[in-house]
Amino acid sequence: MPDFSASFARRTRLRGGDELTTILAGSPPGVLSMTGGFPNPETFPTDEVDAIAARLVRDDAAVALQYTPCAGLASVREYLVERQAALQGRRPELAELIVTSGGMECIALLCQALIDPGDAVAVEEPTYLGALMAFAGAEARVVPVDTDADGLVVEALAERLADGLRPKFLYVIPEYQNPTGRTLPLARRRALVELCRRHGVLIVEDVAYRELAFDGASLPTLWSLGPDTVLQAGTFSKTFFPGVRLGWAAGPAEVIAELVAAKQNTDQCAGGFGQRLVEEYGRAGGFERHLPAARQLYASHWSALSAALERHMPAGVTWTEPAGGFLTWMTLPDGLDALALRPAALEAGVAYVPGPPFHAGDAGAATLRLSFSHLGPPDLECAAERLGGVVAAALTPAQA
Ligand SMILES: Cc1ncc(COP(=O)(O)O)c(C=O)c1O
16 A cells, blocks of 8 residues: 655644544534534525525526636625625625635635745634634644633733734634634724724634624624724524535735635635525525524523533533523633543533634643534533533542
């Protein structure tokens, strides 16, 4: 058998990824999994997708089944321009918008377009694992910025910038952040945009969960506050379905033009079929019809998990209170190690994602991420009870 390992690029050893592979592979039978930030299949609008798909194949095959322009089909981009205006109060120019093959592709395109090896990228600490992997694969120098209960600490970034840090961009998830579930308040949003504008730093705003507020309310996006200095990466994975692999980026025209050029080196264009599905679904009011039920579903899951954690977690364990999205972030008492506890948790029939992979360095040993999107309330109750038992068993007599 030939051995090709010597041919693999240096970046294959840099990007990590075992944890993401574990998440995507799912959990063994009998294990209640709170790992993946996957949307609940109950929210998939199957009947409407069925009808639209049939119609597209019948009446629109020449467009929907064909290659599309790199930046996306004109009608789809026009629809997305209208959608930005309706949801975010600002209408991007066509040159300020690109259709992507999902949020993750946007991050990959940004890496291609902006990152040379050794360039700095600033991130919230902790942050989305997929983004960290992409930055590592691009050989970026990832600079973690402190967060607190309200997300990114703007003064901490200001200090780094005053010390001379010049990141190619700051990557931030303002709503129901992955992994912490936290939301950046309005005052911080304004301060962040102002700070980055002053220093000429591009903000990459990932709005993956934005439309999934439990109460439907939302704060102004960073992009709407600073379209000159913010690039927004959006996805339809959580509000439509991930199988469509579709998203958008809205931002300064010169950056969007580079993303379009970079896309020629990836998949050349997002799938036309998915683009037309999203457009038809959106223009027919699908999001307005279905999102309220999705929000209610996730809110009911969180309310079940939150109550179950209160009942079953030992004293000294804390967790965040998300106002939307899929995730909560747990901190165990000092000295406990979420990675080391995982085998015992799996043995007890519960799975979570340990915190360290969400960090740029080695921090986060005592933290873990729980997703409540997938399991229903009775399973969440049982999962919390199992997890509480595992944590309680690991506490020293002094901690218990
Ligand atoms: C914060 C964040 N950004 C982006 C993505 C990826 O989105 P997509 O499925 O569109 O690639 C995810 C998926 O979990 C996410 O949590």
